[in-house]
Amino acid sequence: xxxxxxxxxxxxxxxxxxxxxxxxxxxxxxxxxxxxxxxxxxxxxxxxxxxxxxxxxxxxxxxxxxxxxxxxxxxxxxxxxxxxxxxxxxxxxxxxxxxxxxxxxxxxxxxxxx
Amino acid sequence: xxxxxxxxxxxxxxxxxxxxxxxxxxxxxxxxxxxxxxxxxxxxxxxxxxxxxxxxxxxxxxxxxxxxxxxxxxxxxxxxxxxxxxxxxxxxxxxxxxxxxxxxxxxxxxxx
Numbered sequence: 001x002x003x004x005x006x007x008x009x010x011x012x013x014x015x016x017x018x019x020x021x022x023x024x025x026x027x028x029x030x031x032x033x034x035x036x037x038x039x040x041x042x043x044x045x046x047x048x049x050x051x052x053x054x055x056x057x058x059x060x061x062x063x064x065x066x067x068x069x070x071x072x073x074x075x076x077x078x079x080x081x082x083x084x085x086x087x088x089x090x091x092x093x094x095x096x097x098x099x100x101x102x103x104x105x106x107x108x109x110x111x112x113x114x
Numbered sequence: 115x116x117x118x119x120x121x122x123x124x125x126x127x128x129x130x131x132x133x134x135x136x137x138x139x140x141x142x143x144x145x146x147x148x149x150x151x152x153x154x155x156x157x158x159x160x161x162x163x164x165x166x167x168x169x170x171x172x173x174x175x176x177x178x179x180x181x182x183x184x185x186x187x188x189x190x191x192x193x194x195x196x197x198x199x200x201x202x203x204x205x206x207x208x209x210x211x212x213x214x215x216x217x218x219x220x221x222x223x224x225x226x
Contacts, residue, residue: 004157031212040123042204042216043158056211091158095212103214105150105158 002026004106006092012112013082021077021109025094032075033103034059034067035091043091049075050097082113116141118205120217128225133177133192135220137205140186147188148206148214149179158204164188175199200224 005024013019025032031050035043045059052072060066064082069075079086089110093103121136139145149161162173169181175198179190188205205217 033213035214035216040218042206042219043214045213045215048211048213056213059213093158102160102163107155107157 004092004094004104006090006106006109008109009107010110010112012114014114015082015084017082017113019079019082019111021079021090021111023075023077023092023094023106025073025075025092026104027073028096029094029104030072030097031095031101031103032069033093033095034075034077035093037089037091037108039088046077046090079111082111084113087111087113116143116145116207116209116215118147118207118215118217120203120205120220122220123218124221124223126223126225127195129197130194133190133195133199133222135190135203135205135222137179137188137190137217138186139188139205139207141207143210146208147179147181148208149173149177149188149190150204150206150216152202152204152219154201161190161203195222195224197224197226 007022034046037043047067048056049069064080067077089108091108093105095101095103117140119138147164150158162171164171164181172178177192206214
């Protein structure tokens with residue numbers, strides 16, 4: 001596919017469980033971003049990768065959240081010991097290298113923690 | 115720190131009427147500003163962006179926005195609303211670290 005894809009589209013889990021959310025960026029895009037969008041709010045930045053390394057992880061809310069991008073393409077956002085407050089839509093975006101290149105967003109993963 | 119404020123969480127206009135969605139920004143450096151649209155159950159799509167140069171920016175679907183430094187504003191307009199314009203609209207600014215700071219969004223409804 002030509003766009004950013006995210007899987008799963010929906011994830012329901014129980015409080016305290018571990019979840020992984022996957023993002024496939026546009027082929028060739030070196031920059032990858034994760035955002036979280038709570039109901040009725042705009043997306044909030046979580047973490048930014050340039051290649052394989054996390055260039056900026058200042059948006060991760062706490063140490064239960066972790067993201068990896070081991071080969072500089074696919075990224076996984078991992079949430080440990082989920083809490084009800086983690087329920088949100090998690091958005092992934094990718095862009096070509098360089099400041100201010102357009103970020104292309106995926107459709108998101110809706111996470112519900114019961 | 116950079117931020118954006120969107121005035122009005124919900125705007126309703128009649129089909130064919132002017133659309134005006136308000137956005138004010140705060141930035142200590144020349145800002146790069148964006149408007150994104152989010153249709154139900156779809157991803158965010160870039161409508162238009164301002165970086166440098168011409169202050170009136172034209173985007174897709176007939177939308178445009180004007181960067182006014184003196185007013186720290188970047189309001190989004192469309193002369194004539196269409197039913198298909200119903201969506202959530204987000205104003206945003208990009209930081210020097212390449213992360214986007216979004217406003218809280220404005221839901222646009224179109225009355226027949």
